[in-house]
Amino acid sequence: MKSSYVSFTLNGEEKELLIEPGRRLVDVLREQCGATGTKNGCGQGSCGACTVHIDGVAMLSCLLPAELVDGSEIVTIEGVVRNRVLHVLQEAFLAQAATQCGFCTAGMIMAAKALLDCDPSPSRQAVIEALSGNVCRCTGYEPIIAAVLAAAATLAKRPAAAAAA
Amino acid sequence: MAKLRGRGIAAVNYPTGMNLGGDPSQALIHATTTGNFVVTLSSVDLGQGLRTIMTQITAEVLGIAPEAVMIDTADTDTGPHCMGTFASRTTHRVGNAIIMAATEARKVLLDVAGEELEVAPEDLETDGTGRIVVKGVPGKSISVQDAALAAHFKHGRTISGRGIYLKPRSYPDFETGAMDPDSCQAHACTIAEVEVDTETGDVRVLKLISAYEIGRAINPMMVEQQIVGGSWMGMSHALYETTEPYYPNRAHGPVDFLGYLMPGPADIPEYDAVILERPSTNGPFGAKGIGEMTANSPIPAIANAIFDACGARIDDLPITPEKVLRALDAAALAAQP
Ligand code: FES
Numbered sequence: 001m002k003s004s005y006v007s008f009t010l011n012g013e014e015k016e017l018l019i020e021p022g023r024r025l026v027d028v029l030r031e032q033c034g035a036t037g038t039k040n041g042c043g044q045g046s047c048g049a050c051t052v053h054i055d056g057v058a059m060l061s062c063l064l065p066a067e068l069v070d071g072s073e074i075v076t077i078e079g080v081v082r083n084r085v086l087h088v089l090q091e092a093f094l095a096q097a098a099t100q101c102g103f104c105t106a107g108m109i110m111a112a113k114a115l116l117d118c119d120p121s122p123s124r125q126a127v128i129e130a131l132s133g134n135v136c137r138c139t140g141y142e143p144i145i146a147a148v149l150a151a152a153a154t155l156a157k158r159p160a161a162a163a164a165a
Numbered sequence: 166m167a168k169l170r171g172r173g174i175a176a177v178n179y180p181t182g183m184n185l186g187g188d189p190s191q192a193l194i195h196a197t198t199t200g201n202f203v204v205t206l207s208s209v210d211l212g213q214g215l216r217t218i219m220t221q222i223t224a225e226v227l228g229i230a231p232e233a234v235m236i237d238t239a240d241t242d243t244g245p246h247c248m249g250t251f252a253s254r255t256t257h258r259v260g261n262a263i264i265m266a267a268t269e270a271r272k273v274l275l276d277v278a279g280e281e282l283e284v285a286p287e288d289l290e291t292d293g294t295g296r297i298v299v300k301g302v303p304g305k306s307i308s309v310q311d312a313a314l315a316a317h318f319k320h321g322r323t324i325s326g327r328g329i330y331l332k333p334r335s336y337p338d339f340e341t342g343a344m345d346p347d348s349c350q351a352h353a354c355t356i357a358e359v360e361v362d363t364e365t366g367d368v369r370v371l372k373l374i375s376a377y378e379i380g381r382a383i384n385p386m387m388v389e390q391q392i393v394g395g396s397w398m399g400m401s402h403a404l405y406e407t408t409e410p411y412y413p414n415r416a417h418g419p420v421d422f423l424g425y426l427m428p429g430p431a432d433i434p435e436y437d438a439v440i441l442e443r444p445s446t447n448g449p450f451g452a453k454g455i456g457e458m459t460a461n462s463p464i465p466a467i468a469n470a471i472f473d474a475c476g477a478r479i480d481d482l483p484i485t486p487e488k489v490l491r492a493l494d495a496a497a498l499a500a501q502p
């Protein structure tokens with residue numbers, strides 16, 4: 001099999017890359033695009049550290065052959081920061097001390113953002129379910145759940161236009 | 166068949182540091198021409214927050230802003246000596262080494278600033294935000310950066326400091342067995358509340374409530390982080406984690422994260438913790454170590470709570486549903502006349 005050209009947008013920027021057959025999206029992001037915020041934890045779909053958004057849906061980039069994202073819109077943790085301003089979720093993670101070693105954090109934020117994008121005021125149970133594919137070895141999860149709920153509360157107080165950001 | 170609730174308690178006294186062949190750690194500090202201070206260590210930050218704690222201690226002793234401190238860690242080929250990042254020793258050992266190094270560096274900093282301002286260094290104080298001020302004369306001051314530049318370009322001096330903290334090796338007294346193996350001990354107590362399903366053997370931890378006496382909480386938020394994360398890890402050791410879950414055949418054991426069990430966000434209990442501060446006599450600002458101990462007391466507390474709930478006394482970890490059911494069967498058998 002031959003390498004092929006794959007195009008997608010990464011955090012709003014057009015990309016066209018020559019990609020070896022079967023190369024995982026996580027490797028393309030980290031090694032060909034320099035977007036190392038996305039982590040490769042287990043490489044087998046069991047830790048969530050590699051979570052990114054493909055057309056608005058949270059997916060595991062370690063399980064995706066990069067050919068499959070041709071024509072997609074990809075958002076990684078680097079795209080969550082806008083104009084050097086942290087996202088409400090990132091602020092909430094800091095305020096709730098929801099990160100220690102930080103290895104799970106990008107994946108946690110992408111999983112949580114996918115939830116808040118479609119359910120801006122989730123129940124605690126909904127947050128737990130949204131994070132259930134993400135492993136954290138450090139925090140005991142409670143600070144992360146608290147951060148997502150706090151971010152939702154902050155978004156609820158904002159005007160609708162800002163919440164869409 | 167029922168769901169039975171129980172409570173268990175456990176306490177831990179945890180030594181800070183180890184009695185090896187002596188337990189030293191070093192810190193080296195130097196100012197760059199930007200007025201930032203680099204702290205070179207061979208300890209590592211693996212998520213416990215060493216960089217933050219060491220930044221706080223450095224900034225406090227030098228009298229500068231935390232933003233002006235850069236912590237450079239963990240090249241054991243080229244860095245100063247550190248016995249290692251273990252035994253909850255880093256805050257204590259390396260913190261003390263930094264106090265020594267920063268005290269020396271501060272003296273040079275004030276010497277140079279004194280020459281620049283033409284006053285005695287004893288008449289100077291730092292404002293904690295990057296300026297060195299003549300005491301009682303707020304208008305007369307120099308920035309730390311200008312002092313650092315002057316040190317290099319006018320005085321030919323290096324603003325630096327060396328620190329080492331050594332806990333000497335302690336040998337036992339042959340008559341009494343008495344010895345001094347650690348610098349200080351932190352103390353904690355955990356109460357666990359569990360629910361045991363006697364049909365499935367499944368154990369749910371409902372609450373983990375702890376009290377910790379840790380000397381001085383240099384960063385209270387991070388102390389709480391350690392306690393919550395450690396409570397989870399203790400629960401994980403108590404009920405889930407093992408590479409040998411299915412006896413007798415090793416071939417069924419986990420080989421990756423899919424098979425290695427840990428509690429997820431849906432399995433966590435309510436956590437709560439009280440922090441008591443009784444400063445130690447020898448820790449930096451009275452601190453003791455808290456890292457490792459946080460995963461300890463939850464384990465026996467959970468085992469005791471299971472016993473309280475259903476009478477199954479299990480002393481082999483992790484306490485899997487299979488072990489609970491076998492223990493319940495054994496207890497029922499023993500109870501028969
Ligand atoms: S790296 Fe993709 S799920 Fe672990």
Ligand code: FES
Nearest residue numbers: 100104136137138
């Ligand atoms: S913060 Fe270390 S794995 Fe989550």
